[in-house]
Amino acid sequence: MTHASSIVWAQWRTLRNYYPRGGVAWTAIVGFIWYGLWTAFSLALIKVFSEAATLPLIPKLLPTALLIVILYWQFIPLLMATTGSSLELKKLRAYPIPNYELFTLEVLLRLTAGIEMVLALIGITIGMTLNPGLPKWVILPALSYVLFNLVIGVGLRDMLGRLLARKRIREVAFFLFVIAAALPQLIITRRLPRLGILRSFAGEPWIGWPWTAASNLMQGVSIAPSAAILLAWILSAFVFSSWQFTRSLRFDADAANASDSSRPPRTMLMERFYRMPSALLPDPMGALIEKEFRFLMRSSRFRLVFLMGFTFGLLIWLPMALGYGGYRYNPLPGGGSTPFFVRNYLTVVSVYSVLLLSEICFWNSFGFDRSAAQFYFLAPIPFSRVLIAKNITSVFFIMLEISVVTVVCALLGMPLDAITLAEAFSVTAVICLFLLSAGNQQSIRQARGVNPANSFRSGAAGRIQAMLLFLYPIAFAPVALAFLARFAFESEAAFFIVLALDAVLGAIVYKFALESAVQAGEKLKEKMIAALSAADGPVSD
Amino acid sequence: MEDITPAIRIQDLRKLYGDKAAVDGLTLTVPQGCFYGFLGPNGAGKTTTIKMLMGLAPPSSGSIELLGMPMPERGLDIKRQIGLVPDESLLFDHLTGAEFIEFVGRIYGIDRQTARERAIELLILFELDNAPRKLIAEYSKGMRKRVAMAAALIHRPKLFLMDEPFEGVDAVGARLMKDILLDQVRRGATIFLTSHVLEVVERLCDRVGIIRSGKLVAEGTMDELRGTAETLEDAFVRAVGVDRVGDRLDWL
Numbered sequence: 001m002t003h004a005s006s007i008v009w010a011q012w013r014t015l016r017n018y019y020p021r022g023g024v025a026w027t028a029i030v031g032f033i034w035y036g037l038w039t040a041f042s043l044a045l046i047k048v049f050s051e052a053a054t055l056p057l058i059p060k061l062l063p064t065a066l067l068i069v070i071l072y073w074q075f076i077p078l079l080m081a082t083t084g085s086s087l088e089l090k091k092l093r094a095y096p097i098p099n100y101e102l103f104t105l106e107v108l109l110r111l112t113a114g115i116e117m118v119l120a121l122i123g124i125t126i127g128m129t130l131n132p133g134l135p136k137w138v139i140l141p142a143l144s145y146v147l148f149n150l151v152i153g154v155g156l157r158d159m160l161g162r163l164l165a166r167k168r169i170r171e172v173a174f175f176l177f178v179i180a181a182a183l184p185q186l187i188i189t190r191r192l193p194r195l196g197i198l199r200s201f202a203g204e205p206w207i208g209w210p211w212t213a214a215s216n217l218m219q220g221v222s223i224a225p226s227a228a229i230l231l232a233w234i235l236s237a238f239v240f241s242s243w244q245f246t247r248s249l250r251f252d253a254d255a256a257n258a259s260d261s262s263r264p265p266r267t268m269l270m271e272r273f274y275r276m277p278s279a280l281l282p283d284p285m286g287a288l289i290e291k292e293f294r295f296l297m298r299s300s301r302f303r304l305v306f307l308m309g310f311t312f313g314l315l316i317w318l319p320m321a322l323g324y325g326g327y328r329y330n331p332l333p334g335g336g337s338t339p340f341f342v343r344n345y346l347t348v349v350s351v352y353s354v355l356l357l358s359e360i361c362f363w364n365s366f367g368f369d370r371s372a373a374q375f376y377f378l379a380p381i382p383f384s385r386v387l388i389a390k391n392i393t394s395v396f397f398i399m400l401e402i403s404v405v406t407v408v409c410a411l412l413g414m415p416l417d418a419i420t421l422a423e424a425f426s427v428t429a430v431i432c433l434f435l436l437s438a439g440n441q442q443s444i445r446q447a448r449g450v451n452p453a454n455s456f457r458s459g460a461a462g463r464i465q466a467m468l469l470f471l472y473p474i475a476f477a478p479v480a481l482a483f484l485a486r487f488a489f490e491s492e493a494a495f496f497i498v499l500a501l502d503a504v505l506g507a508i509v510y511k512f513a514l515e516s517a518v519q520a521g522e523k524l525k526e527k528m529i530a531a532l533s534a535a536d537g538p539v540s541d
Numbered sequence: 542m543e544d545i546t547p548a549i550r551i552q553d554l555r556k557l558y559g560d561k562a563a564v565d566g567l568t569l570t571v572p573q574g575c576f577y578g579f580l581g582p583n584g585a586g587k588t589t590t591i592k593m594l595m596g597l598a599p600p601s602s603g604s605i606e607l608l609g610m611p612m613p614e615r616g617l618d619i620k621r622q623i624g625l626v627p628d629e630s631l632l633f634d635h636l637t638g639a640e641f642i643e644f645v646g647r648i649y650g651i652d653r654q655t656a657r658e659r660a661i662e663l664l665i666l667f668e669l670d671n672a673p674r675k676l677i678a679e680y681s682k683g684m685r686k687r688v689a690m691a692a693a694l695i696h697r698p699k700l701f702l703m704d705e706p707f708e709g710v711d712a713v714g715a716r717l718m719k720d721i722l723l724d725q726v727r728r729g730a731t732i733f734l735t736s737h738v739l740e741v742v743e744r745l746c747d748r749v750g751i752i753r754s755g756k757l758v759a760e761g762t763m764d765e766l767r768g769t770a771e772t773l774e775d776a777f778v779r780a781v782g783v784d785r786v787g788d789r790l791d792w793l
Contacts, residue, residue: 006647013644014635017676091631094595095648096620250599530678 003097004105007087030469038116042123049127055134058219062124066145066211069121073114073149074156089249103154103245110153121146128218141217141230148210148234155241158248270297277392284381288389289396295369296397302360302368306397309353310404314412345414346424350402354428354435357401361394362439363446363468370449370532377525384518390443391436395429402428419492426499427479433506434475437513442471444521447528478502546609548573548700548731549594554603556589556755563589565755567603571733571748573699576726578746579735582781586755587735588628591704594733595625608700621649624693626686626703626734634678638669638688641677642695649696656695663691668717682709690718694725701725703734707741719745743773751780758782 048054054061087106111118125142128134205212207222210233216226274297277289296302354361366373376386402424410416482502486495521528549571556564564586571577581587592598594605596616605612607619625631633641639660646656664670667687677688686706693701701722707715722732723745736742742749749766751759759766759780766776 002650003648006644009647010633010636010640010644013637013640014633017635017637017640090597091633093597094620094625094627094631095645096617096650097648098617 003095003101007092007097007105033469035115035119038119042119045120045123046127046130049124050130052132055131058128058134059215059221062215062218063205063209063212065120065124066215067205067209069114069117069145070149070211073110073117074153093249099246099249102249103242106154106245107150107241110150110157113153113157114149117149118146125218134218135220138218141214141227144217144230144234145210145214148214148230148237151234151241152237153241155237155244158241158244162244162248162251273297284379284385285389285392288381288386289393291372292369292390292393295372296360296393299360299368305356305360306401309356309401310349310408314349314405314408343415343420344423346402346406346409346416346420347427349405349409350424350428351431353401353405354398354431357394357398358435358439361398362435363442364448365390365394365439365443366528366532367443367448373447373532374529377521377529382518383521384514387440387514387517387521391440394436394439395432398428398432399425422496426496426503427482430479430482430499430502430506431475433503433510434478435471437506437510438471438475440513440517441520444517444524444528447531449532478505546573547571547606548575548608549577549733550604550606551590551594552604552606554590554593554605555601556586556593556598557601562755564593564600564752567752567755567757569750569757569760571731573608573731574726574729575731575748576722576746577731577733578742578749579733579752580737580739580742580749580777581735581752585752585781587752588704589755590752591627591702591733591735594702595623595627596620597627621696622699624696624698624701626689626693626701626706628704632677632685632689635676637674637676638680638684638691639664639673641688642692645692646695651696659695660691663694666721667691668714683711683714686710687714687718690721694721699730701730701732701734703732705736706734707736707738715741739773739777749773751777753781 049058087102087109089102092102121142125139128138129136205215207213207216207225208229210230213226213229213233216222217230274290274293277293278286280286281289360368376383406416406421406424479499479502482495482498485498486492488494547570549569551567551569554564554567555562567586567590579587579590589598593600594607594612596613596619599613608622610619612619633644636644639657642660642663643653643656646659647653651659661670664673667690669684669687669691677685680688686709690703690706693703706718710718719741726732734742734746743763746763748762749760750757751766759776763773766780767773768776771779
């Protein structure tokens with residue numbers, strides 16, 4: 001593993017060189033808070049699993065916990081379009097590094113996609129080791145389960161990475177994947193006839209699953225068959241992942257995305273869509289927004305998160321609306337017994353969609369368009385126009401997203417009336433005002449080059465994550481006040497009056513924030529352009 | 542006894558993007574110790590060819606042999622013996638020049654101490670030692686090319702594959718790089734480079750291949766290509782068949 005040490009060394013130097021120029025403090029703060037919470041959770045797990053009184057619960061509790069671990073580690077990052085750190089294979093392929101070394105490193109890097117789960121597993125393992133009623137070698141199956149997750153993670157990531165790199169099938173594949181991932185909970189929630197396979201997820205665990213086998217081993221139950229099953233899963237994961245990894249090494253995205261000249265040209269419909277801003281607005285604003293339309297619609301990342309807004313966003317909240325968590329609370333007069341999540345489903349999904357689109361629309365609006373950033377400073381137009389054009393584009397696509405969400409909600413038979421629609425659109429608009437205000441600043445001060453052709457990000461910048469911890473509560477606070485007013489006065493009018501005041505406040509904040517962002521842009525343009533031009537180290541973070 | 546194995550042997554190489562052939566049945570041989578210039582207009586297939594030689598893009602069909610070994614079957618052995626000056630995007634921006642060269646040296650199996658010493662020496666040789674703490678992200682285009690070439694030299698390769706090595710390099714830097722490359726050829730190394738700067742190719746290269754629309758349209762020594770009283774530019778323009786009439790735009 002001589003190359004591995006060189007790669008790790010180069011990555012360490014990359015981080016060391018990068019962070020002093022950025023916000024290491026922010027990264028440390030967010031890391032401390034986030035992983036501190038998970039460490040606390042891990043300590044709680046030690047306490048729970050070490051109690052002798054917990055012993056009767058462990059056979060039920062442990063397989064579910066291990067199932068959650070695999071779901072969190074493997075599927076949630078994919079659905080959130082983020083997959084932790086990974087090797088820059090494009091750069092490393094040119095060098096004489098054996099594939100098995102790259103594979104081993106990639107396996108280890110999967111830890112970055114599930115550090116939280118490692119902490120949770122550490123808690124469970126220590127707790128079980130301390131439990132007098134359980135075997136002391138619980139760490140061995142726990143480590144095997146971690147290994148299984150690491151190895152299968154490489155295969156899944158590589159397979160999806162290649163699949164999603166093919167622009168023709170990317171969106172369809174992702175859509176099917178999301179539906180498949182959400183189907184079990186939907187079926188369970190709707191109390192549809194359960195299939196045997198679903199029962200093993202939700203009810204009695206089937207011994208053949210890796211989490212059941214690991215759980216049995218950790219408890220010292222059915223040791224020989226469980227060990228054989230877990231070993232078989234690990235070996236299968238290894239074969240699958242090394243096969244997928246080798247295919248990824250050979251994968252040529254340019255060739256995969258090349259189009260045949262015999263294919264018909266783009267439809268006029270899309271061209272009309274792109275031209276729409278120019279038809280409505282004079283240049284340069286029309287030209288700027290038209291360019292943004294073209295760019296975003298051709299960006300894989302944007303299309304993916306846009307699609308997720310009205311697929312994954314809808315599905316993730318649907319079980320709550322259909323039963324789980326849809327508790328009977330509605331302060332509105334005549335609201336009857338409409339469950340809270342049904343009543344507010346559209347608003348909840350709309351806000352969630354805004355969050356999904358936020359990286360592109362607010363926090364790093366220049367990062368996806370890195371080559372254009374220099375042009376904006378050279379062009380004979382005020383920089384404020386550029387920001388406003390980007391903001392208008394963001395608002396347009398967010399409203400388009402919510403319109404699609406509304407249509408899908410209507411198709412699902414969710415209760416939609418004028419007030420529901422007004423609430424969803426106005427709440428989103430007000431939140432957008434505050435997020436745009438903060439986002440313009442953030443896009444200039446924390447600009448970061450991102451490849452728009454990548455379907456999913458490997459991980460958000462620590463500084464951005466840290467800022468969001470503070471910015472989201474501030475941006476959402478005015479809207480929360482409106483909901484509070486509705487609750488306190490039991491009146492829709494109170495809700496909309498407070499929301500209107502929020503909108504006025506948001507407009508004022510936006511105006512001042514825009515002026516400040518323009519000044520910052522002028523002052524920091526050199527740093528900003530340099531940040532947008534920079535590429536990653538041997539491992540992309 | 543002299544090694545007569547060609548440094549590069551390409552047979553009927555083809556690379557398809559959809560139904561378009563970026564490289565279309567390319568066959569060429571580069572003898573060892575040769576300074577080979579690979580020319581062509583924009584989009585002719587030069588970079589695609591060099592990417593296939595570097596193992597960064599798999600060919601659709603055809604065969605590649607470097608230093609007598611088939612690519613990609615013996616990719617690892619080949620890569621150990623070649624020096625790359627690739628596309629700029631393959632540099633690691635958040636490393637300093639010395640760190641990058643040391644990293645490349647260690648990847649090629651040189652021990653850490655030696656790699657560090659050679660990195661510093663190469664940095665001095667390429668006149669990049671003035672700002673040792675400067676990150677590659679902060680380098681100018683010419684400095685990026687220089688650091689890429691310095692890194693390519695660290696393991697004393699037998700074959701160099703270079704994609705536009707002189708692009709953006711100033712006259713002094715270009716002169717320095719040319720001298721180093723000529724010295725390498727004198728020591729028996731083979732250089733295969735793509736370039737748009739015909740004067741450089743004319744001065745440095747023993748043999749030249751000209752590619753157009755993925756096909757080799759001319760190949761030979763400099764004298765063979767130029768014929769009588771022609772510059773390489775004339776020969777190049779003739780070979781790539783520039784027949785566009787210089788239309789005038791009314792408003793221009």
